[in-house]
Amino acid sequence: MKLSFQKxxxxxxxxxxxxxxxxxxxMSILECILIDATGDxxxxxxxxxxxxxxxxxxxxxxxxxxIAIEAKLFSEIIRRLPDSEVIVEVDDNLRVSITCEKxxxxxxxxxxxxxxxxxxxxxxxxxxxxxxxxxxxxRQTLFSIAPGDVNKLMTGELFxxxxxxxxxxxxxxxxxxxxxxxxxxxxxxQKVVVPGKTLSEISKILSGDSDKDVLIFFGRNHILFEFDxxxxxxxxxxxxxxxxxxxxxxxxxxxxxxxxxDFLDSIERSVLLVRENDxxxxxxxxxxxxxxxxxxxxxxxxKEEILVNKQGKDIMIAFNPKFLIDALRVIDDENVDIxxxxxxxxxxxxxxxxSYIYLILPVNFNRS
Amino acid sequence: MKLSFQKxxxxxxxxxxxxxxxxxxxMSILECILIDATGDxxxxxxxxxxxxxxxxxxxxxxxxxxIAIEAKLFSEIIRRLPDSEVIVEVDDNLRVSITCEKxxxxxxxxxxxxxxxxxxxxxxxxxxxxxxxxxxxxRQTLFSIAPGDVNKLMTGELFxxxxxxxxxxxxxxxxxxxxxxxxxxxxxxQKVVVPGKTLSEISKILSGDSDKDVLIFFGRNHILFEFDxxxxxxxxxxxxxxxxxxxxxxxxxxxxxxxxxDFLDSIERSVLLVRENDxxxxxxxxxxxxxxxxxxxxxxxxKEEILVNKQGKDIMIAFNPKFLIDALRVIDDENVDIxxxxxxxxxxxxxxxxSYIYLILPVNFNRS
Numbered sequence: 261m262k263l264s265f266q267k268x269x270x271x272x273x274x275x276x277x278x279x280x281x282x283x284x285x286x287m288s289i290l291e292c293i294l295i296d297a298t299g300d301x302x303x304x305x306x307x308x309x310x311x312x313x314x315x316x317x318x319x320x321x322x323x324x325x326x327i328a329i330e331a332k333l334f335s336e337i338i339r340r341l342p343d344s345e346v347i348v349e350v351d352d353n354l355r356v357s358i359t360c361e362k363x364x365x366x367x368x369x370x371x372x373x374x375x376x377x378x379x380x381x382x383x384x385x386x387x388x389x390x391x392x393x394x395x396x397x398x399r400q401t402l403f404s405i406a407p408g409d410v411n412k413l414m415t416g417e418l419f420x421x422x423x424x425x426x427x428x429x430x431x432x433x434x435x436x437x438x439x440x441x442x443x444x445x446x447x448x449x450q451k452v453v454v455p456g457k458t459l460s461e462i463s464k465i466l467s468g469d470s471d472k473d474v475l476i477f478f479g480r481n482h483i484l485f486e487f488d489x490x491x492x493x494x495x496x497x498x499x500x501x502x503x504x505x506x507x508x509x510x511x512x513x514x515x516x517x518x519x520x521x522d523f524l525d526s527i528e529r530s531v532l533l534v535r536e537n538d539x540x541x542x543x544x545x546x547x548x549x550x551x552x553x554x555x556x557x558x559x560x561x562x563k564e565e566i567l568v569n570k571q572g573k574d575i576m577i578a579f580n581p582k583f584l585i586d587a588l589r590v591i592d593d594e595n596v597d598i599x600x601x602x603x604x605x606x607x608x609x610x611x612x613x614x615s616y617i618y619l620i621l622p623v624n625f626n627r628s
Numbered sequence: 629m630k631l632s633f634q635k636x637x638x639x640x641x642x643x644x645x646x647x648x649x650x651x652x653x654x655m656s657i658l659e660c661i662l663i664d665a666t667g668d669x670x671x672x673x674x675x676x677x678x679x680x681x682x683x684x685x686x687x688x689x690x691x692x693x694x695i696a697i698e699a700k701l702f703s704e705i706i707r708r709l710p711d712s713e714v715i716v717e718v719d720d721n722l723r724v725s726i727t728c729e730k731x732x733x734x735x736x737x738x739x740x741x742x743x744x745x746x747x748x749x750x751x752x753x754x755x756x757x758x759x760x761x762x763x764x765x766x767r768q769t770l771f772s773i774a775p776g777d778v779n780k781l782m783t784g785e786l787f788x789x790x791x792x793x794x795x796x797x798x799x800x801x802x803x804x805x806x807x808x809x810x811x812x813x814x815x816x817x818q819k820v821v822v823p824g825k826t827l828s829e830i831s832k833i834l835s836g837d838s839d840k841d842v843l844i845f846f847g848r849n850h851i852l853f854e855f856d857x858x859x860x861x862x863x864x865x866x867x868x869x870x871x872x873x874x875x876x877x878x879x880x881x882x883x884x885x886x887x888x889x890d891f892l893d894s895i896e897r898s899v900l901l902v903r904e905n906d907x908x909x910x911x912x913x914x915x916x917x918x919x920x921x922x923x924x925x926x927x928x929x930x931k932e933e934i935l936v937n938k939q940g941k942d943i944m945i946a947f948n949p950k951f952l953i954d955a956l957r958v959i960d961d962e963n964v965d966i967x968x969x970x971x972x973x974x975x976x977x978x979x980x981x982x983s984y985i986y987l988i989l990p991v992n993f994n995r996s
Contacts, residue, residue, distance in 0.1 A: 333900065333927060340897040363897060367928030529708045529731060532701065559701060560735030 261325025261350040263297055265317065267341050267360065270348075273317035274335045276490055277306040279461040280313040281331040289374045292328035293335075295348065296372070297321045305378065306331060311458050312378040313465075316489040323349075328370040329356055337365050378493045381479040387421055387447045391487060392470035397428050397439050398463040400590040400616065405456040406432035413453055416497040418504075419476075419483075421450040429504055430456075435583050436504055436619040450478050453501055458483075458494035465490065507619065512599035512608070516546055517569040520596045523551075524588040526564045527581045530555040533562055534581070541578035541623045546570060555581065577603045578625035587618040629693025629718040631665055633685065635709050635728065638716075641672045641685035642703045644858055647829040648674040648681040649699040657742045660696035661703075663716065664740070665689045673746065674699060679826050680746040681833075684857040691717075696738040697724055705733050746861045749847040755789055755815045759855060760838035765796050765807050766831040768958040768984065773824040774800035781821055784865040786872075787844075787851075789818040797872055798824075803951050804872055804987040818846050821869055826851075826862035833858065875987065880967035880976070884914060885937040888964045891919075892956040894932045895949045898923040901930055902949070909946035909991045914938060923949065945971045946993035955986040 277293055285291060285308070294305040302321060305314040327350045338346065341360040349357045354369040398417075406414040409432070418429040424446045429438050462485055466474070477484040485492040527542060534540045534557055545552040551568045554561065577600060587609055588596065599608040609618040642661065650658055653676070662673040670689060673682040695718045706714065709728040717725045722737040766785075774782040777800070786797040792814045797806050830853055834842070845852040853860040895910060902908045902925055913920040919936045922929065945968060955977055956964065967976040977986040 330927075336900045337897070340893075340900060342893070362933045363894065364931045365897075365901075365928060366930075367901075525708075525710070526731065529705070529733075532704045532708060533733075533735075560733060562734075563732045565730045 261295070261297055261327055261348075262323035263295070263302060263319050263321055263348045265302075265319035265346045265348070267338065267343050267346050269318045270346055271335075271338050273304045273315050274331075274338060276315045276465050277304045277313045278331060278335055279465055280306040280308050280311045280492075282308040288330075289328060289370060289376075291331055292370055292375065293331045294326065294328050294372055294375045294377075296326040297324055298326050305375070307376050307378060309376065310455065310495050311461060312376075312493045313461075314378055314491045314493075322347075325350060326372040327354065327356060328372050328375050329367070330370075333367060337367075378491065379479075379482055381477050381482050381484040381493060383477050383484075385448055385450060385478040387426065387443055387450070387476050388445070388473050389426060389441070389443060389476065390470050391466045391472045391474055392468050393441050394474050394476075394485075395463050395466045395468045397426070397441060398459045400439050401428050401430045401437040402456060402459055402463075403430075403586045403590070404432050404435050404437040405430045407456060412497050413499050413501055415457075416453040416455045417459060418501045419450065419452050419454055421447050423447070423449075429501070431502060431504065434580070434621050435587070436507065436617070437587070438504070438617040438619075440615050451501070452478055452483060453497040453499070454483055455494060455497055458492070462492050465492070507606075508608075508617065510599075512572065512601055514546065514570065514572040514575045514600045516551065516598045516600070517595055518551065518566060518598065520588055520591060520593060522566050523596070524585065526553055526566060527584050527588070529564070530562045531581050531585070533557040533559045535559070539580065539623075541625050542581040542584070543576065543578045543625050545576045547574045575600055575603065576627070577607065577622050579607070579620060579622055583620045587620065591616065591618075629663070629665055629695055629716075630691035631663070631670055631687050631689055631716045633670075633687035633714045633716070635706065635711050635714050637686045638714055639703075639706050641683050642699075642706060644683045644833050645672045645674040645681045646699060646703055647833055648676055648679045648860075650676040656698075657696060657738060657744075659699055660738055660743065661699045662694065662696050662740055662743045662745075664694040665692055666694050673743070675744050675746060677744065678823065678863050679829060680744075680861045681829075682746055682859045682861075690715075693718060694740040695722065695724060696740050696743050697735070698738075701735060705735075746859065747847075747850055749845050749850050749852040749861060751845050751852075753816055753818060753846040755794065755811055755818070755844050756813070756841050757794060757809070757811060757844065758838050759834045759840045759842055760836050761809050762842050762844075762853075763831050763834045763836045765794070765809060766827045768807050769796050769798045769805040770824060770827055770831075771798075771954045771958070772800050772803050772805040773798045775824060780865050781867050781869055783825075784821040784823045785827060786869045787818065787820050787822055789815050791815070791817075797869070799870060799872065802948070802989050803955070804875065804985070805955070806872070806985040808983050819869070820846055820851060821865040821867070822851055823862060823865055826860070830860050833860070875974075876976075876985065878967075880940065880969055882914065882938065882940040882943045882968045884919065884939075884966045884968070885963055886919065886934060886966065888956055888959060888961060890934050891964070892953065894921055894934060895952050895956070897932070898930045899949050899953070901925040901927045903927070907948065907991075909993050910949040910952070911944065911946045911993050913944045915942045943968055943971065944995070945975065945990050947975070947988060947990055951988045955988065959984065959986075 296303045302319045346360045356369040358365040420427040424443045427440045474487040540557045542555045551566045554563045606619045664671045669684045670687045714728045724737040726733040788795040792811045795808045842855040908925045910923045919934045922931045974987045
């Protein structure tokens with residue numbers, strides 16, 4: 261095999277597939293990037309068996325072939341080369357030579373035979389969504405999965421398609437995040453649970469361009485994202501997702517409308533008094549049009565007031581401040597509406613159109 | 629005590645003295661910043677007993693007094709406050725109240741009695757140097773101290789003043805770095821060893837402005853740096869520094885002039901093949917006007933060539949690539965001259981004027 265690339269194209273391709281190279285593994289072939297130039301294109305692939313990424317890189321095929329190369333070393337070498345033409349050549353002993361101007365690296369490759377190619381997904385059921393929308397919806401929900409949970413369903417997000425609506429749900433036992441977006445077309449119903457890790461990696465690769473689309477294909481056990489010159493394939497999480505609808509309600513006793521930035525700034529200040537695993541609640545005391553927030557810990561006390569718009573009853577309720585922060589950070593509205601029933605029932609942060617719902621359970625607190 | 633500040637002034641002062649707050653200590657008073665407003669100015673001080681920093685902060689004294697406050701918490705609270713007026717008030721129980729707009733923090737202070745003020749240094753012997761020059765000379769030499777060495781002298785740098793010249797030397801057993809700068813005036817001779825940690829912290833505080841000066845005062849056991857509104861006092865390291873002059877020599881068999889950037893880029897690429905504690909040398913083979921560099925490790929082989937200007941004999945010599953990288957990174961010249969005798973003797977990277985000398989010992993290598 262002998263290939264020629266511009267350094268920047270090759271590096272860009274490597275950076276994309278690198279997201280599917282596991283940090284630690286006992287199977288050394290998984291730490292490799294496969295370069296496949298057996299056809300008319302040059303394809304780079306990495307695959308950790310849960311998540312696989314394939315991308316096509318511009319370059320010239322001087323001699324066809326394929327090789328697996330240790331991903332980290334390969335990426336570091338390419339990154340450090342001068343911004344010029346790079347030649348990657350493999351001899352019969354799988355010895356890889358990387359040359360660029362006067363620099364010449366020789367490293368050991370691995371047989372492509374060992375490498376697991378991506379599974380093939382039937383391209384029947386799909387939706388189309390802009391890169392911007394997909395990236396945003398992931399950012400706005402991913403924080404409330406439970407990454408290490410024994411219940412695998414909590415480590416992923418529910419993707420639901422109904423007609424022209426995509427709805428994404430995540431939950432971790434203390435809170436639920438739901439985002440809905442409208443699609444340009446109507447599609448067949450879908451309901452799959454996508455691993456959080458896949459979504460986290462894919463959102464790093466997405467350009468976030470609103471003019472470019474992502475095609476999402478739904479297979480039986482896999483999901484495939486296709487965009488730019490790249491394919492991302494991931495296993496789905498099996499099982500019946502939680503019945504979230506039963507936990508939602510539109511009833512409330514108190515509706516508070518508050519400036520989002522002021523509210524977020526105050527809560528972020530309050531957590532300065534909380535050290536790591538010390539779970540101190542922030543107590544919200546809403547009386548008339550004034551929200552008083554207090555947090556007391558070993559380190560001291562913080563008290564702040566914000567003028568709000570209140571409808572309904574006064575209320576005193578406490579939350580884990582981190583949960584409020586997580587939700588408020590991903591809401592772009594200037595003001596948010598918060599709906600509460602009593603100090604034991606969940607609060608809902610949601611907009612009129614129902615494009616987002618953040619449910620957060622309150623915590624017990626000492627009223628003194 | 630009751631003081632009023634603009635948030636930005638207070639935060640700026642805190643960030644300066646924070647450099648002298650130790651990360652870990654068993655004496656909790658050392659983790660504090662002292663606010664002293666017993667006189668006409670508001671002074672912040674931190675002191676870890678080796679290094680002490682005092683800075684004057686703009687603000688209004690509404691009621692005189694002093695208090696010690698846990699540095700980390702104090703700095704985080706101030707950082708998060710709105711950009712507005714901050715009031716710091718202490719009651720008779722050493723309870724500190726920090727208020728800013730609608731935010732009100734209450735935290736515990738500590739008695740200023742416990743706090744160790746900075747030692748007083750006689751201001752007889754001194755030099756004046758620009759902030760830019762001091763910051764640069766530290767950057768250009770500090771990398772070759774031996775921070776954890778049992779020989780305390782190796783953990784510091786020798787500062788020598790002779791007439792109108794300041795010379796700074798550091799060494800770690802494998803290399804020596806020397807930088808000289810001219811001062812605007814002539815001063816009495818000085819010779820002190822300053823702890824590396826002091827120099828590292830001070831260079832973070834120095835603005836690097838070439839229009840602003842630093843006064844350096846030499847005490848018996850301490851050195852004092854005075855600049856802007858800030859005093860930095862450090863203990864000196866006791867003992868007789870190494871006789872570096874004996875190790876320097878102007879004799880050479882080979883002089884190589886090489887483009888610094890090309891040389892540095894090549895060596896930086898070569899170390900991609902070296903993992904952590906794997907000490908692989910880079911072999912320089914200089915023949916005629918071509919420098920060939922090779923590095924071979926478990927991971928592979930790298931070979932590069934650079935056209936150079938050579939005077940004298942051909943030579944083959946090997947170095948720890950890190951040592952070449954460290955020296956080349958702090959030299960701003962486009963081309964560097966490297967003087968060598970043979971493969972067992974140190975090489976010297978130095979300029980004509982003698983403003984810098986970097987001595988590096990070679991390592992053994994396999995000629996095959």
